[in-house]
Amino acid sequence: AGSVRAQASANLRFSAVFSEQDIRAEMMKRFGEDAKALGFNLQPYYGGTLFKQGTELVAMQRGNLEMGNIAPQDISNQIPAWSIVTSAYLFRDADHLKRVFDGEVGGQLKKMASDQLGIHILGPTYFGTRQVGLKPKKRIATPADMAGIKLRMPGGDAWQFLGTSLGANPTPMAYAEVYTGLQSGAIDGQDNPLPNVQNMKFYEVHSQIVLTSHLVGFDLLSVSNKVWNAMPADKRAAFQAAADKAIAWSTAEHLKKEGELAEFFKTQGLDVYAPDVKAFRDYAQKRYLASDLAKSWPAGMLDTINAM
Amino acid sequence: MTLASPFSLSIVAITVLALLGLPVGHAMIAGSALYLLLAGQDMGTVAEQLLNGMYTNYVILSVPLFILAAEFMNVGSMTDRLMLFCNALVGRFRGGLAQVNILQSIIFAGMSGSAIADAAGTGRMMQVMMTRGGRYTGSYAAAVTAVSSVIGPIIPPSIPMVLYALVSDASIGFLFLGGVVPGLLMALSQMVIVTITARRKNFPVEEPVALRALPGITWRALPSLMMPVVLLGGIYSGVMTPTEAAAVAAAYALLISAGLYRSVSWRDFYRSIAVSARTSASIGMLIAGALVFNYVITVENIPETVKVLLASWQLSPVGFLLLVNGLLLLLGCVLEGTAILLIVVPVFIPTAQALGIDLVHFGVVVVVNIMLGLITPPYGLLLFIMANISGEPLRDIVRDTLPFLFAMIVALAVITFVPETVLWLPRLFGYKG
Amino acid sequence: MTAFLRRAAPWLARRAENVAAAMLAAMFAAFLVQIAFRYLVGLPTGWTHELSAMLWVWLVLWGAAFVVSERDEIRFDIVTGAVGPRTRRVMALAASLGLVALYGVSLPAVLDYIAFMKVERTAYLKVRFDVLFSIYGVFVVAAIARHLWLGWRALRGDAPATDATQATSGL
Numbered sequence: 082a083g084s085v086r087a088q089a090s091a092n093l094r095f096s097a098v099f100s101e102q103d104i105r106a107e108m109m110k111r112f113g114e115d116a117k118a119l120g121f122n123l124q125p126y127y128g129g130t131l132f133k134q135g136t137e138l139v140a141m142q143r144g145n146l147e148m149g150n151i152a153p154q155d156i157s158n159q160i161p162a163w164s165i166v167t168s169a170y171l172f173r174d175a176d177h178l179k180r181v182f183d184g185e186v187g188g189q190l191k192k193m194a195s196d197q198l199g200i201h202i203l204g205p206t207y208f209g210t211r212q213v214g215l216k217p218k219k220r221i222a223t224p225a226d227m228a229g230i231k232l233r234m235p236g237g238d239a240w241q242f243l244g245t246s247l248g249a250n251p252t253p254m255a256y257a258e259v260y261t262g263l264q265s266g267a268i269d270g271q272d273n274p275l276p277n278v279q280n281m282k283f284y285e286v287h288s289q290i291v292l293t294s295h296l297v298g299f300d301l302l303s304v305s306n307k308v309w310n311a312m313p314a315d316k317r318a319a320f321q322a323a324a325d326k327a328i329a330w331s332t333a334e335h336l337k338k339e340g341e342l343a344e345f346f347k348t349q350g351l352d353v354y355a356p357d358v359k360a361f362r363d364y365a366q367k368r369y370l371a372s373d374l375a376k377s378w379p380a381g382m383l384d385t386i387n388a389m
Numbered sequence: 390m391t392l393a394s395p396f397s398l399s400i401v402a403i404t405v406l407a408l409l410g411l412p413v414g415h416a417m418i419a420g421s422a423l424y425l426l427l428a429g430q431d432m433g434t435v436a437e438q439l440l441n442g443m444y445t446n447y448v449i450l451s452v453p454l455f456i457l458a459a460e461f462m463n464v465g466s467m468t469d470r471l472m473l474f475c476n477a478l479v480g481r482f483r484g485g486l487a488q489v490n491i492l493q494s495i496i497f498a499g500m501s502g503s504a505i506a507d508a509a510g511t512g513r514m515m516q517v518m519m520t521r522g523g524r525y526t527g528s529y530a531a532a533v534t535a536v537s538s539v540i541g542p543i544i545p546p547s548i549p550m551v552l553y554a555l556v557s558d559a560s561i562g563f564l565f566l567g568g569v570v571p572g573l574l575m576a577l578s579q580m581v582i583v584t585i586t587a588r589r590k591n592f593p594v595e596e597p598v599a600l601r602a603l604p605g606i607t608w609r610a611l612p613s614l615m616m617p618v619v620l621l622g623g624i625y626s627g628v629m630t631p632t633e634a635a636a637v638a639a640a641y642a643l644l645i646s647a648g649l650y651r652s653v654s655w656r657d658f659y660r661s662i663a664v665s666a667r668t669s670a671s672i673g674m675l676i677a678g679a680l681v682f683n684y685v686i687t688v689e690n691i692p693e694t695v696k697v698l699l700a701s702w703q704l705s706p707v708g709f710l711l712l713v714n715g716l717l718l719l720l721g722c723v724l725e726g727t728a729i730l731l732i733v734v735p736v737f738i739p740t741a742q743a744l745g746i747d748l749v750h751f752g753v754v755v756v757v758n759i760m761l762g763l764i765t766p767p768y769g770l771l772l773f774i775m776a777n778i779s780g781e782p783l784r785d786i787v788r789d790t791l792p793f794l795f796a797m798i799v800a801l802a803v804i805t806f807v808p809e810t811v812l813w814l815p816r817l818f819g820y821k822g
Numbered sequence: 823m824t825a826f827l828r829r830a831a832p833w834l835a836r837r838a839e840n841v842a843a844a845m846l847a848a849m850f851a852a853f854l855v856q857i858a859f860r861y862l863v864g865l866p867t868g869w870t871h872e873l874s875a876m877l878w879v880w881l882v883l884w885g886a887a888f889v890v891s892e893r894d895e896i897r898f899d900i901v902t903g904a905v906g907p908r909t910r911r912v913m914a915l916a917a918s919l920g921l922v923a924l925y926g927v928s929l930p931a932v933l934d935y936i937a938f939m940k941v942e943r944t945a946y947l948k949v950r951f952d953v954l955f956s957i958y959g960v961f962v963v964a965a966i967a968r969h970l971w972l973g974w975r976a977l978r979g980d981a982p983a984t985d986a987t988q989a990t991s992g993l
């Protein structure tokens with residue numbers, strides 16, 4: 082690393098939880114090549130080895146990272162208004178997500194992040210839509226069918242609430258323990274995007290995947306204001322364009338992979354089907370609006386997003 | 390990387406501070422702080438890495454609970470009853486008490502995750518029994534206790550496997566299963582050595598225990614014998630996660646010792662918890678120091694550099710495993726096991742992955758290696774403990790462990806080059822590695 | 823004053839040990855509650871896990887600051903065990919000075935980080951992270967104080983004892 086420091090270009094330390102084999106690592110590689118032309122040297126650290134999951138935002142705020150792929154849940158930890166984008170059935174798909182962030186609502190959200198956290202958000206990095214995978218064979222049509230199902234959700238109130246909003250009995254469990262948990266019956270199911278279901282081999286211990294599409298999964302590719310503000314306008318535009326290009330490529334790859342995986346899981350003998358998504362959506366949005374979380378949402382934002 | 394780079398200087402600082410006698414955890418924290426200072430980075434990162442590392446790693450929570458479980462077992466009379474049971478089974482053979490010592494360690498291994506706990510908990514009693522009436526020399530008794538204690542963390546549960554899972558993200562459940570056959574192989578290799586030596590040196594046999602006494606002895610040892618069944622059964626039937634199993638082990642040991650054997654007073658109970666808290670804090674400091682220093686290693690891309698270097702040597706998986714075995718055995722002579730596990734092993738994990746070596750297999754090989762480091766001089770903790778308990782000179786104990794060490798290295802070679810010895814059982818339980 | 827301190831110190835050490843033991847006992851209890859709630863009552867809990875993790879951080883740093891004695895700490899004594907008392911004193915002084923210097927230099931940035939963490943709260947119990955993490959500041963200050971004392975003692979003529987069997991990491 083000593084030789085890296087000797088180069089004239091400015092270092093962009095980037096830390097992410099995903100592995101070096103992930104599509105998003107390739108996205109960063111592509112971004113890094115374009116950034117090089119702008120005089121930046123991207124230094125990526127994958128697998129959460131440099132900063133643990135959920136600690137990247139503070140690392141950016143404190144100047145220990147120049148770039149990060151920040152979970153919206155982490156932002157909402159510090160800016161409660163942001164919890165709106167972590168709610169179930171808000172975005173319909175990757176395209177809807179992109180349009181909202183490109184639009185006025187996105188501008189509002191980005192400004193809050195810039196003013197309060199000191200980070201500039203380049204764009205949402207889609208990594209798949211969360212679907213429910215189950216071990217029991219019980220057919221799921223509506224949230225009522227999920228009653229009593231021990232669905233593993235990530236730890237924390239917000240995630241557990243997401244499980245409740247699907248009608249399930251949410252169970253916190255470490256990600257690494259989910260496979261054995263399913264195998265032994267400690268839990269009945271998990272909710273993750275299909276690529277994770279493949280990476281972690283969850284499909285081996287599932288009988289079915291219910292395409293609830295309850296949460297469009299994304300993080301926010303961000304750069305610290307310190308780096309962003311130091312750039313002249315034309316360089317900023319080029320930097321943003323490089324990010325947009327890399328994100329668009331990654332999103333397309335994820336969508337392609339999700340389509341392939343749904344077929345693959347079928348060939349593995351799994352039942353893959355869509356439930357009554359409207360019933361799920363109505364139930365979940367009602368639960369969210371009645372919760373404390375919704376109190377911090379900016380007035381009218383939900384309707385604006387729904388209308389887009 | 391030059392000699393005056395922040396990284397080199399921080400390594401020098403850690404080594405020098407540790408050799409000057411500063412606790413290893415403190416030395417790593419101080420050396421990492423020096424790195425950040427010299428590299429012009431935020432020194433608050435020391436606190437950031439330590440605190441978040443300790444707070445977010447779910448699996449380390451089992452470490453203090455396994456320590457607590459071992460304390461509860463040793464304070465009760467669980468181990469005494471086990472000893473009587475083992476004696477009834479194998480005491481009658483030539484070299485009987487030495488075999489009892491090993492068999493007792495196998496059973497103890499199924500309950501405890503710590504080799505030190507085995508030696509410290511049963512060492513004194515075994516020493517008295519084996520040397521009574523000049524049956525065995527003091528150094529031989531001490532050697533057998535030291536080498537058999539090594540089995541403890543190879544057979545599940547296991548504190549070092551928890552630490553390996555921490556640095557590798559391999560599944561603890563499958564690591565635990567992977568240790569069963571290698572642990573038994575280690576024990577077998579020791580029993581073979583005892584059998585050979587017993588014939589040559591005409592070791593004594595114990596008074597055979599009458600057959601009709603056996604059911605009673607077994608019955609009294611049964612609650613202890615059931616503990617591995619409760620733990621592994623609980624994990625694989627989904628009642629608890631491997632991390633939670635540590636708490637169940639402690640609860641079970643407490644229940645048996647206090648409820649059934651009625652051998653635990655309130656005072657004993659408090660002492661067990663206080664001693665465990667003390668031990669947990671000192672091992673916790675070592676883990677904490679390693680977490681902070683790992684940041685330095687990561688920033689400097691050391692694992693990646695090692696991967697590139699080893700790739701340029703074009704090592705085969707077998708060659709790589711040989712190299713790691715040799716290196717770890719050497720390091721085990723001079724370094725503390727936890728430090729090796731937390732600092733040195735992570736550096737090799739990306740290479741193991743790149744070479745297609747199964748991380749559960751690699752983990753078990755690594756743990757066996759580190760356990761052997763507990764009985765290799767000059768720095769072998771089990772040797773120190775047994776020298777202290779037996780009052781025998783370290784040199785004599787070391788001499789008597791050598792045949793065992795040789796046999797165990799042969800067993801290690803088998804485990805290393807026949808991955809099935811490790812992976813067969815996990816695969817039986819659904820592991821797809 | 824010194825006489826009072828001499829009597830107060832062991833009393834304080836015992837109370838510090840009581841606290842550490844209570845933290846471990848609470849961790850143990852939280853785990854049992856967690857398993858019982860999930861399997862007997864069918865109510866998975868997340869706060870138990872969070873509580874255990876918080877107690878673990880505090881147990882280690884509180885323990886390292888106030889409970890763990892020089893004899894309990896894990897260290898290499900290959901060199902310290904081989905040299906004479908005079909050399910050992912010099913080494914102990916140098917080690918203590920090294921710790922005091924580096925911990926001292928890092929202290930302002932460390933406190934700054936801890937204070938910064940007021941912006942986040944834990945997921946279930948909503949404990950502010952600056953409160954949770956404050957124990958690290960306590961630990962650093964205690965370590966500096968202890969090593970100032972150890973260094974002074976080494977200077978005055980007490981060579982630290984060595985005993986390899988005491989320091990185990992629980993393997």
Ligand code: NA
Pocket residue numbers: 490491493494507511515533534537538
């Ligand atoms: Na033994």
Ligand code: NA
Pocket residue numbers: 497498499500501502503540541542543544545546547
């Ligand atoms: Na064990």
